[in-house]
Amino acid sequence: MKTLPLAALLLATTAPAFAEQAALDLVAPIAEYKLYVTENTETLVDETRAFTEAVKAGDVEKAKALFAPTRLSYERIEPVAELFADLDAPIDARADDYEQAEADPEFTGFHRLEYALWVEGKTDHVTAIADKLQSDVEELAKRIDGLTFPPAVVVGGASVLMDEVAATKISGEEDRYSRTDLWDFHGNFDGAYKIVELFGPHVEDKDFLASVEGNFAKANETLAKYREGEGFVSYEKLTDEDRRRLSALVNTLAEDLATLRGRLGLG
Amino acid sequence: MSEMNESRRALIKGLGLGLATCPFALGAARAEAPAQASAVTAAPQAGATSSSDRISPFGAHQPGIATPRPAWGMVASFDAIVDTPADLERLLRRLTERIRFLTSGGAVPQVDPKLPPLDSGILGPVLRPDGLTVTLGLGSSLFERHAWLAAHRPAQLVRMTSFPNDALDADLCHGDIALQFCANTQDTIIHALRDVLKNLPDQLVLRWKQEGNVPVIPPQPPGVMESARNFLGFRDGSGNPDAADEALMARVLWVETPDWTAEGSYMAVRIIRNFVERWDRTPLTEQERIFGRTKITGAPLDQPAGSEADVPDYAADPEGEKVALDSHIRLANPRDEAGERHLMLRRPFNYSNGVTRSGQLDQGLLFIAWQASLEDGFLAAQTRLNGEPLEEYIKPVGGGYFFAPPGFSDAADDYLGRQLIDAIGRTPRKT
């Protein structure tokens, strides 16, 4: 679990700048990544439909069971989804993004429904929000379909995902009503790892890769302790010790993966 | 003006001399002292410091304890990710490397612009030491977590427990490791914290931090010093022992045990909120009675026309008619035999955080006290202070106790905490 040795980075200044034509080699992994994102958005659209229908049918228990798994595909592709801020906010924003928190009429999307399900315990007043969520994810799928994936954004997405976890998820802020945060962590790790898996072979420094892979493995090991059925136990079960460890792993991955773009010659 | 006490006189006579040297020190703690030396808690004087001030990180003791307190300070507390002695050694070595770099200054290494810069850049491309000190403290939780460390826990290092007036917030307490950053400017301590976070993300997880400052006063005539004021408007530090008196410091500050902790020091950190609105509505006589000193000069109330350097004569005031028996200074240091034993060096900073839910200022004192014995120092004083009238105006909300290991030398392979690692026995003992 080493961070990038300073010396290795310093070498980078003296060695010729990272290969300029590297970007050419990235065509194939970018295409593959696009495929990954498309698969996930398709799943997202389908699963969101099932979820929002349960909400609208007033089937609170079913909707609760579908909430976390549905979010998984969104969390995997979050860096791409975030390119469309006008959709990311209504789909995934949290109450504290709004001045009046839960009472704010602008507060919609997954977390508004989460609030209805776990805190308000009813759904009849949020059917319009459920419809809006469904149409927002469909719109997202359409836009992603037409998107030319910018390589720097794709590769940079790995550290963005880790930053997200470090900045607002490790604290258990994301799914505060349902306590399904560990599902989201898992989605974020999956999404970041996919990027490393696809682009890693184009990175020259194999020690760097080994260290990154090692940290992903450790994070998985830690999360695995909290698996239950198809998913994870409540965030509250996460011990302080494991939260500390995950924090350190996530911060280290965020620092290391922040160099991925540069290592692939992407500005 | 009345007579100055012996230690203050000695201090002023000692102007320009290096502070806090000791038999093992590699040199004066302050390699390039500013124009005039100062008592540890004297108010920093405008124009007397410069961004090129350099306080050597090397010596028998860590700097940031007996070295003069600059205008800015911060305590940051971390959880340490450490499983084996080798992990701990790696953490300490890497931390030392950062401290060596940050306190000496110089050009920041540049990397390929396609990469994130190695440095936050907030101080520009060339770092200036700016009087920076980084002082390491180890918390009891670190020693408790691992069997291989338990036997090496400093004898008096315990977990902070709540005193009667405390309202401790768990998110502001304890930690495996504390770093105290002090420098002339706030940017320098923030830069240093960010550097450490960026370079050791795999081993240090930030728990809490509190920064503060002390007011810089206009330049004073040579030899004139006054203690800096806290947020209650009183001079704070007048009663401090004289840090230029090495023999005294050996007794007050430095642990003298035959184990790895020798020449280290115990650190008590308390984040103490001040109810400043309430305080500002309190009559001056009441304020002064609570502390036992005058507000303007800091003179003890038994010599109100004197100076802050005057020593109160409690024997002549047994009923507390002048300096109330329950005044802060009389309880904190009764200046009897017990008081002599119960010395500590206070090196606090004022903090100002924002506004509370009730619309009051969230201000207070980042209280930092150093001592050779936590029991005889902070714990004894706080126990005597329990129930003091000042409590109506203060509320301790956080902090922790830490042990600052002895210092390290400029030898290339030396590092902070080596004595502990040697004691654990992982690495062969150096001679």
Ligand code: HEM
């Ligand atoms: C917000 C909290 C506090 C404030 C505002 C405060 C303020 C002061 C002031 C104004 C003085 C007089 C000047 C001086 O001698 O330095 C003083 C002295 C002193 N304080 Fe505090 N203090 C606080 C907390 C504490 C705590 C927690 C302790 C220790 C447990 C402590 C120990 C002392 C000692 C030992 C002295 C010197 C007494 C002497 O030698 O005459 N103080 N403090």
Ligand SMILES: [Cu+2]
């Ligand atoms: Cu999210």
